[in-house]
Amino acid sequence: MIPFDFEYYRPETATEAVTLYTDLAGRGKNARYFGGGTEIISFCRLYQLYPHAVIDIKGIPELNTFEQKNGKLFIGAAKTLSQIQESNLFPLLNYCGGRVADHTIRNKITLGGNLCAMIPYRETSLALLVSEAELVIQNRKGKKILPISEIFHESLRLEDGDLLMGVHIREECLGAPFVCLKKTSDGNVGYPQDRVGYPVVSVAAMRADNKIQAAFSGVCIFPFRSRTVEEVFNKSNLPREEKIRQAVEVIPAAIHDDMISSAGYREFVLKSMMAEILERLE
Amino acid sequence: MNTVGIGISIPKKESNDKVTGRAKYNTDHIRPELLHAWMVTSIYAHARIKSIDLAKAYKITGVRAIVTGDSCPILCGPAIEDWSPLARGKVRYFGEPIAVVVGDSEAIAKEAAGLVQVEYEPLPVVNSPAQAFQADSPKVHEDLAIYEIVQAGTIFPQPGTNILQHVKVKKGDLQKGWQESEVVVEASYSLPQANHIAMEPRNARAEIKPDGQVIIDSSTQGPFNIQKFISKYFKLDNSKVTVRAPLVGGGFGGKTTVHVEFIAYLASRAVGGRPVKLVESREQDMTSSPCMLGLQASIKLGAAKDGTLKAGEFTLITDVGAYCDSGSEMARGMAADCSGPYRLDNLHCDAYSVYTNHTFVTAFRSFSRLSSTFALERTMDKLAFALGMDPLELRKKNALRPGDTSPTMVRLNKNNFGNLEACLEKLKTLINWDEGVRVELGNGKVRAKGAACLWKTSSSSPNAHSSAIIIINDDGTLNLSVGAVEIGPGSKTCLAQILAEKLRMDVNKIHVIMEVDTSASPHHWKTVASMTNYMVGNAVLEAARDFIRQLKTIGGIVLKCPAEMLEVGSGRVYLREDPEIFVDIKEIGSGYQYPEGNAIGGQIIGRGNFIMPHLLPMDPSTGRGRLGPAWAVGAQAVEVEFNQRDFSYKIVRAATVMDAGKVLNPKGARGVVMGGMSMGLGYGSREAAKYSTGGQRENPQLRTYHLLRLGENPQYLVEFVETPDINGPYGMRGIAEHGIIGIPAALANALSAAAQADLDCPPLTPQAIWQACKGAGK
Numbered sequence A: 001m002i003p004f005d006f007e008y009y010r011p012e013t014a015t016e017a018v019t020l021y022t023d024l025a026g027r028g029k030n031a032r033y034f035g036g037g038t039e040i041i042s043f044c045r046l047y048q049l050y051p052h053a054v055i056d057i058k059g060i061p062e063l064n065t066f067e068q069k070n071g072k073l074f075i076g077a078a079k080t081l082s083q084i085q086e087s088n089l090f091p092l093l094n095y096c097g098g099r100v101a102d103h104t105i106r107n108k109i110t111l112g113g114n115l116c117a118m119i120p121y122r123e124t125s126l127a128l129l130v131s132e133a134e135l136v137i138q139n140r141k142g143k144k145i146l147p148i149s150e151i152f153h154e155s156l157r158l159e160d161g162d163l164l165m166g167v168h169i170r171e172e173c174l175g176a177p178f179v180c181l182k183k184t185s186d187g188n189v190g191y192p193q194d195r196v197g198y199p200v201v202s203v204a205a206m207r208a209d210n211k212i213q214a215a216f217s218g219v220c221i222f223p224f225r226s227r228t229v230e231e232v233f234n235k236s237n238l239p240r241e242e243k244i245r246q247a248v249e250v251i252p253a254a255i256h257d258d259m260i261s262s263a264g265y266r267e268f269v270l271k272s273m274m275a276e277i278l279e280r281l282e
Numbered sequence B: 001m002n003t004v005g006i007g008i009s010i011p012k013k014e015s016n017d018k019v020t021g022r023a024k025y026n027t028d029h030i031r032p033e034l035l036h037a038w039m040v041t042s043i044y045a046h047a048r049i050k051s052i053d054l055a056k057a058y059k060i061t062g063v064r065a066i067v068t069g070d071s072c073p074i075l076c077g078p079a080i081e082d083w084s085p086l087a088r089g090k091v092r093y094f095g096e097p098i099a100v101v102v103g104d105s106e107a108i109a110k111e112a113a114g115l116v117q118v119e120y121e122p123l124p125v126v127n128s129p130a131q132a133f134q135a136d137s138p139k140v141h142e143d144l145a146i147y148e149i150v151q152a153g154t155i156f157p158q159p160g161t162n163i164l165q166h167v168k169v170k171k172g173d174l175q176k177g178w179q180e181s182e183v184v185v186e187a188s189y190s191l192p193q194a195n196h197i198a199m200e201p202r203n204a205r206a207e208i209k210p211d212g213q214v215i216i217d218s219s220t221q222g223p224f225n226i227q228k229f230i231s232k233y234f235k236l237d238n239s240k241v242t243v244r245a246p247l248v249g250g251g252f253g254g255k256t257t258v259h260v261e262f263i264a265y266l267a268s269r270a271v272g273g274r275p276v277k278l279v280e281s282r283e284q285d286m287t288s289s290p291c292m293l294g295l296q297a298s299i300k301l302g303a304a305k306d307g308t309l310k311a312g313e314f315t316l317i318t319d320v321g322a323y324c325d326s327g328s329e330m331a332r333g334m335a336a337d338c339s340g341p342y343r344l345d346n347l348h349c350d351a352y353s354v355y356t357n358h359t360f361v362t363a364f365r366s367f368s369r370l371s372s373t374f375a376l377e378r379t380m381d382k383l384a385f386a387l388g389m390d391p392l393e394l395r396k397k398n399a400l401r402p403g404d405t406s407p408t409m410v411r412l413n414k415n416n417f418g419n420l421e422a423c424l425e426k427l428k429t430l431i432n433w434d435e436g437v438r439v440e441l442g443n444g445k446v447r448a449k450g451a452a453c454l455w456k457t458s459s460s461s462p463n464a465h466s467s468a469i470i471i472i473n474d475d476g477t478l479n480l481s482v483g484a485v486e487i488g489p490g491s492k493t494c495l496a497q498i499l500a501e502k503l504r505m506d507v508n509k510i511h512v513i514m515e516v517d518t519s520a521s522p523h524h525w526k527t528v529a530s531m532t533n534y535m536v537g538n539a540v541l542e543a544a545r546d547f548i549r550q551l552k553t554i555g556g557i558v559l560k561c562p563a564e565m566l567e568v569g570s571g572r573v574y575l576r577e578d579p580e581i582f583v584d585i586k587e588i589g590s591g592y593q594y595p596e597g598n599a600i601g602g603q604i605i606g607r608g609n610f611i612m613p614h615l616l617p618m619d620p621s622t623g624r625g626r627l628g629p630a631w632a633v634g635a636q637a638v639e640v641e642f643n644q645r646d647f648s649y650k651i652v653r654a655a656t657v658m659d660a661g662k663v664l665n666p667k668g669a670r671g672v673v674m675g676g677m678s679m680g681l682g683y684g685s686r687e688a689a690k691y692s693t694g695g696q697r698e699n700p701q702l703r704t705y706h707l708l709r710l711g712e713n714p715q716y717l718v719e720f721v722e723t724p725d726i727n728g729p730y731g732m733r734g735i736a737e738h739g740i741i742g743i744p745a746a747l748a749n750a751l752s753a754a755a756q757a758d759l760d761c762p763p764l765t766p767q768a769i770w771q772a773c774k775g776a777g778k
């Protein structure tokens, strides 16, 4: 039960959506793009969010497509995590997205919603970070395409009114060898998913250009891909133990300590996952 | 398929309605004049309420009334009156109801509730049972000395402290016991509070009719209890209060307490008696309404070298949160059963209930035994290890037998106790115990098994009673009316089976009235304590005897013979010597008409009742007494596959062998036991109410409070032993709660064996095991 009234719009084009956003802002109304709505609804229910209006973007055809063209796969931001899994176009993304929440909720959660989420895990970002995806963003001024590394720092740094249209992934990344691991407070999550929960640690690693690329969620308060960690991973002639020791030292922030996991246990899990990545991808 | 009587797997009578979504629960009823309520709850665990400002909230259109504690200066509680339905003066736990808003819609009430401005002055928090015990600890209740004690002789508060209850059980000669002990083990345990998580959150509707009749519709396990307490505290004649309980979407003990019903009543009273509906959100259900108790326990056991138990000392401190409710009773139950089902002739037990600034507690499946059993059964495993003895062997060696006495000196016989050894024997085969407690599988993986025994008697009030009414319909089918609520385990179906067995008739011809209505249904104490089939079943048998007697009387007139020559079965009254000479019960059930046209008799109505005899309160200094009529005993085991590298594990199998006395509905009974096991695995492996340093609840949501999910369930093995209890209907024993009792302990024993570390504080998450192994230097 959402205890307050808000306006609901369902535009049919991206231009309409971004214009609407600006118009609403002009009238002093704080609007939110509405993907799966699971976060918006559950936050509003608990008074954690009070939008004056929501702009449902699921009716925009462009945001609802998969397209393979010019050596790239395009996934629309309104595609649900279940649809992405069923399409089976990018196995690493299946793993990252296919262990978020549970099946019923993945029928709702959208790729855009997960990437732009306030809940900090944003696990689909891991697959996109390691595959150096490009993000298509539209606002009132037009459309832009940016490499994820330029705009995803801890979270997706969208400007007010920016609409995420979708992502491009280079075809050579789609079938690259990968390791994708997730552990919740209850234990390991298999694939297909057999356990539900926020990550203690979630990692996606891929071998591309003979190098290991890895991104992490759960470890710190935000998801990240770290070049320094990768440098350590890709050093030749360094024993694995030593690589892990060094890599843990250069992660970009303190290891998170919360109700889900102590920092000590997170570190333990992180190290064992790093060991598995190295073992399988080196 | 045989559909007559007991021992057969009849689908539950309400199943078709449930699986098609037609079943109606309390919140499914809507009426145009219905108003809606939303609670304002505390964001502090302990704080003085400086002011409550309602001005902004009243500005919302559609708000009809806002009630605060000041408008109902009453204190209530089933054991001691320490609780006000809406907080007054101060709040004592996070989530405590402070006010209730009544509005035209739930959205209006909720919006306005968000605008009620409460100014608090935070107070130091009592955040654990250990802290509650410290002399200089803040006091949760300053007025403990002046609270009214309702159940004198059963509760012993210590004013000036946070100690609400102290129960002592003393048996034998402890000194002598220690002298005879060659091996002694001692350990401490800490178990968190947890939530019931019934699928249907707690809710109630209240209405006061123009003639003053109060009607409460509630999702409850105790409609008669609500009637009793609403009438008591609002000074109404008992018959002025009607309580109705439809199907209940899960209770697990959480719906035994009277809580939201008080608030719904106050809400309705504030709007001139219009019907008001109050439904808790999941978060409120997890923080505002009572939860499961926490426990801090120390146990010391001594045994001779051959494993014979000689002495035991138990200190059990229960965290009952901010108010007593049934917390003091649970400490008694725990103490009375403290030895587990083992012969322990010399023992001391001190069981306490202490107030903390946590959510208050109420019954939770097993009425506290799952917690004390965890501590005891872990200690038994430690003792087995110290003795170099097989854990199951140790249990068998010490298993109680007829002729022994319980900690409170109840003499055991095969009726009131059953056969634990037979359960252990069967369990051994079922879980293939002899292949070894711990088996290395290579690859860093280990398979391990752990076991635990269980026993539990009920803590019923000595005057708890039940009744039943049987009415015949024109078509010869019967209506069975009882006061027990259907909370899921299929009791109503079992009761119909008991009746069908007695009348030797098709159970499909017996209609059980699902809803309970205190103005029409016969009485039943509460649907708790695994006592429904036992108590109500006995009342049904009594009613059936009455019904048969009446059938035979009129049957004798029709068949022209003395009633003693007749039998009842298959819907007929017939001549014992020649069943072909008979009259259909439908011919005589509503009066018999002679071929000439004149008639005799009338509708046949059978009635029966049952009251539990021989219950005796516990002696305050020794604990001597008798809380319940009989125990149900059993043995359980869990098998895990443990990964030594990352401390994760998979629960592979879980087994239970229970002495059910007589299994009334085999599939139903397995389902109930399995449900208990599943809950036990959830509690043992992941469930815990987490509080911040300020006592605020950190995980009041299913996002972060995890239950065992479908797909994580192990293979369940459930078997029964049948040692009849002569006092139970057809020999049955109450087993509805018991599946949960030994499971967390068995899981911990398995994991402790696997990890070779003492795992004494559930929930046993991989992190907890990692921590324990690290502590043990592994």
Ligand SMILES: Cc1cc2nc3c(=O)[nH]c(=O)nc-3n(C[C@H](O)[C@H](O)[C@H](O)COP(=O)(O)OP(=O)(O)OC[C@H]3O[C@@H](n4cnc5c(N)ncnc54)[C@H](O)[C@@H]3O)c2cc1C
Pocket: A032, A033, A034, A035, A036, A037, A038, A039, A040, A041, A042, A057, A077, A078, A099, A100, A101, A102, A105, A108, A109, A110, A111, A112, A113, A114, A115, A116, A117, A118, A119, A120, A121, A122, A123, A124, A158, A162, A163, A164, A165, A197, A198, A199, B703
């Ligand atoms: C039960 C449950 C379990 C969860 N478990 C996990 C988990 O294990 N791992 C994990 O990573 N996450 C998890 N989540 C979080 C979930 O992925 C996020 O809450 C996500 O935001 C939900 O996506 P949605 O499409 O429903 O978002 P919405 O509620 O529609 O939107 C969320 C936010 O994203 C913005 N947004 C949505 N689409 C766009 C767009 N195209 N462009 C710009 N902004 C947009 C919205 O304005 C809003 O601020 C869980 C959520 C639930 C409910």
